Amino acid sequence: MIDALWVFIVSAALFAIGAYGAVIHRNAVRILISLELMFNAELLLLLALASYVNPMNGFILSLFVIALTSSEIGVIVPIIVLLFRRFKSTDVFQASRLRG
Amino acid sequence: MFLNEVLEVGAFTAISLYILVSALIAIKAKDSIYAAAALGMVGLGIAGLIAMLGYGYVAAFHVVIYVGAAVTFVTFSVLMLREQPAEFKEIKVLAALNALLLAGVYLLAIRSTGIGELGSVYLNLGEVARVIIEQYWFPLLIVFVSLATIMIEGIIVARGEEK
Numbered sequence: 001m002i003d004a005l006w007v008f009i010v011s012a013a014l015f016a017i018g019a020y021g022a023v024i025h026r027n028a029v030r031i032l033i034s035l036e037l038m039f040n041a042e043l044l045l046l047l048a049l050a051s052y053v054n055p056m057n058g059f060i061l062s063l064f065v066i067a068l069t070s071s072e073i074g075v076i077v078p079i080i081v082l083l084f085r086r087f088k089s090t091d092v093f094q095a096s097r098l099r100g
Numbered sequence: 101m102f103l104n105e106v107l108e109v110g111a112f113t114a115i116s117l118y119i120l121v122s123a124l125i126a127i128k129a130k131d132s133i134y135a136a137a138a139l140g141m142v143g144l145g146i147a148g149l150i151a152m153l154g155y156g157y158v159a160a161f162h163v164v165i166y167v168g169a170a171v172t173f174v175t176f177s178v179l180m181l182r183e184q185p186a187e188f189k190e191i192k193v194l195a196a197l198n199a200l201l202l203a204g205v206y207l208l209a210i211r212s213t214g215i216g217e218l219g220s221v222y223l224n225l226g227e228v229a230r231v232i233i234e235q236y237w238f239p240l241l242i243v244f245v246s247l248a249t250i251m252i253e254g255i256i257v258a259r260g261e262e263k
Contacts, residue, residue, distance in 0.1 A: 002112050004215045007149070008207055010116045014123050014142070016203035021127030023195040026186040029132050029178055033139050036171075037123050040146045043162070045210065048218060051153050055221040060232055062158050067243045070170040074250035077177045078257040084181045091186055 007048045015041035028080045028090040032073070039069055112152060119145035136175040143167040154221030157228075 014037055021034030043062060050058020080090055087094040119142055126138035143166050151159035188195075232240060 002108065002152070002218055004218045005211070006112065006116070007153075007218065008210045010119065010149070012203040012206045012210070013120055015206055016199040017120070017123040017127060019202050020195050020199035023198060024187050024192055025127075026188060027132065029174070029181060030127070030135060032174070033126055033132075033135050036139055036174075037126060037142060040119075040142055044146055044149055047150055047153055047155055047158065049210075049213070049215065051155075051218055051221045052215045055154075055223060056228065056231060059155060059158060059221075059223055059228055060236055062155070063161060063232075064236075064239050064243055066158075066162055066166050068246060070165050071243075071246040071250050073170040073174060075253060077174055078253060081177060081180060082257065090181055 004048060004052070007044065011041045011045040011048070014038075014044070026091050026093065028083065028092050028095075031092065032076055032080070036069075036073070108152070112149070115145050115148045115152070119149070132178045132181065133175065136171065136178050139174065140167050140171040143171055153218060155223075157223070157225055 018034045018037030018039075018041060021037065022031055025031050025034060043065060046065070047058055047062055050061070083095055084090050087097065122138045122141035122145060126135045126142060129135040129138060143162065147159040147162045147167070150162060
């Protein structure tokens with residue numbers, strides 16, 4: 001049996017790596033990838049906590065979370081592609097030029 | 101019995117290291133394609149840990165839907181966006197400190213729940229499906245609407261390309 005602390009440490013480390021990446025990058029794709037790392041950390045934490053508290057609800061919630069995150073990627077990536085098509089760059093600071 | 105525990109701890113350690121190294125590659129890779137591929141590797145590792153927790157079906161769902169569809173979509177989209185990654189070099193130290201503090205607070209918050217050893221989970225998929233349809237039909241509806249919206253958005257973006 002694995003001690004929960006080790007799962008929490010892996011989750012926290014992955015979350016911290018994702019947070020670091022999200023802060024230092026200017027490229028929208030890299031920011032999205034960093035946010036996805038944070039999502040993976042949270043999913044692991046959710047299931048680790050659910051296995052202790054309520055496995056059935058954790059199972060169902062995780063299915064919804066995975067499906068909605070995949071949808072979120074399906075929304076954000078076309079936005080990034082459109083941004084690139086307009087400005088020939090995915091620098092997030094270029095996006096502010098979209099304002100009227 | 102002892103051998104099983106050693107194997108379990110060994111597998112957990114190996115998968116955890118694989119996840120953390122892949123995550124570092126994902127944020128440090130020079131090319132975004134490698135970063136997206138590393139994200140896929142992180143997803144596979146997370147699925148491995150989820151399976152070790154006893155959620156085999158969730159792990160399979162994660163591999164098929166998240167790694168198989170979403171991350172692959174990101175990887176192929178990145179092919180259209182060839183560009184050097186730009187970084188805020190001047191705030192790297194602050195960002196690293198921020199990440200360390202965040203990890204510390206995160207761990208403290210989780211530890212306050214007092215959870216010790218994790219138990220193995222065995223769930224009947226038919227029972228889960230019954231509960232979803234009877235009790236969680238509204239979130240299920242929202243997921244269906246979201247997925248339909250993504251499909252429509254994809255068609256609109258593709259039609260925009262034609263013009």
